[in-house]
Amino acid sequence: MKLFILGIRGVPAQHGGFETFAEKLALFLVGNDWQVTVYCQEEKGEKIWESDWQGVHRIHIPIKSSGAKGTVAFDWKATCHALSQEGLFLTLGYNTACFNILQRIKGQTNIINMDGIEWRRNKWGPVAKTWFWINERMGCWIGNHLIADHPKIKEHLATRVRNDKITMIPYGGDEVLDADASLLELYGLEPHNYSIIIARPEPENSFLEMVSAFSKKTRNHKLVVLGNFTPGKNGYHKEVMEAASEEVIFPGAIYDTAIIQSLRFHARFYLHGHRVGGTNPSLVEALGAGCAVIAHGNDFNRWVAGEGAAYFIDEASCEALFGELLRDENKKIKMKGASRRRFQECFTWPKILQEYERLLMSWQTNASKE
Incomplete structure (x- = not known):
């Protein structure tokens, strides 16, 4: 059972919610005998290199640009590299979903977590909102299956694709019973x-x-x-x-x-x-x-x-x-x-991660039959 995770900056988590989730999921699946690979964005280096972290395989892609430009460049290079891999793919976020059409053409199975309705956020200008709107639409069409992290997000996505193409799994968290x-x-x-x-x-x-x-x-x-x-x-x-x-x-x-x-x-x-x-x-x-x-x-x-x-x-x-x-x-x-x-x-992590594994297993089984 092989899973490749795209769409984040890497593990261990340093940049926010999706990275934290990816770290939790990767370690959980490795503990259940999955082979998990995470694409990681790096600031230094000239060539792609690989490493292992707590049983998780990492593919490091150096990007010279920073900010949004660097993120887009990283997603492009990660997607191109992923075309040579065999397994199941999980893309976290749809911000560059237009790139994932390459995976669909290749016949790879790609499940996309569609995150929030990014193009509705006031902080983005017209160009960014248009980019997010287009990529949301493309992610809905290109992804083999979609994950919504909230019932209202699932309702929104169901205006784009049929309902049975979407699974609702929320974000998880750690319980804190005491603090200093x-x-x-x-x-x-x-x-x-x-x-x-x-x-x-x-x-x-x-x-x-x-x-x-x-x-x-x-x-x-x-x-x-x-x-x-x-x-x-x-x-x-x-x-x-x-x-x-x-x-x-x-x-x-x-x-x-x-x-x-x-x-x-x-x-x-x-x-x-x-x-x-x-x-x-x-x-x-x-x-x-x-x-x-x-x-x-x-x-x-x-x-x-x-x-x-x-x-x-x-x-x-x-x-x-x-x-x-x-x-x-x-x-x-x-x-x-x-x-x-x-x-x-x-919202406990064991519950959330088990739901993810069940979904991934169903697609792993389908991919194996094909």
Whole structure:
């Protein structure tokens, strides 16, 4: 049983949700006697080289360009290299799905995880949105089978292809039962006396609405806003920071896993303002840490966090939730329990990875018969 994973920068994970998932899946499958190969993007070197990491075979492709241009170049080279391989292919994301037509022509079996509806995101300009829209369409047609990470994403994809071509498998997360509270001292915080936002500071993630709502009055409570803010370069960042009261803290972007886990685990509330996307990894991680969740009330978030979370639709309703919930200890405890139950029900890694293996096995069997 051979699987090749494309569409990410590589393993071990260093760049976000898809890389984390790829690492988890690769190690899980290797433990179940699969031969797993992951294509990895490298900044140095002239020639492609190979290595092994914890039983996972890696093919390293050096790319001189950086940013989006480098990603496109890497995906092209990885796809071309994959044409000479035999096995099953899993592509994570559809951003360069037009390249995968080569695999379809070659007769290779390629399953594509279609990620979110990227072309709807406000942060992209017209050219990028057009590119993503075209590649979403092509991914739907070219992929032998599609994976949606949320029921609403599956509904969206079903407007492009027949329903039985899509399998819904959400993103997974680790359960966190304890975290080092002493790390909070780095930011002058005390357990349960602050709430937290962890996201990219973009308009579609409702930063301005949440920070403004919190800052309407003195709360005797802190709001910690993680993210890379550059108010001198980004007008939206400047607007968010100017709307913040003295009780709002901007520590910047934090990449230390232990610190982030501690900040998330000991927060009174986890605020999630995302308005676009499927099963968001940061929201799943909040459920896994047993956080009481306050989220934007769209269909994506409501399915993930479930009935135990509190939801807002605008700044006024967010402000009302702060006024109601910051004083209600019993409600907070009930919300935390609901988050853990929802996590156990849908988002544990063993459950997610087993669902992936079952799907891959069905296609492996079909490929073997052919």
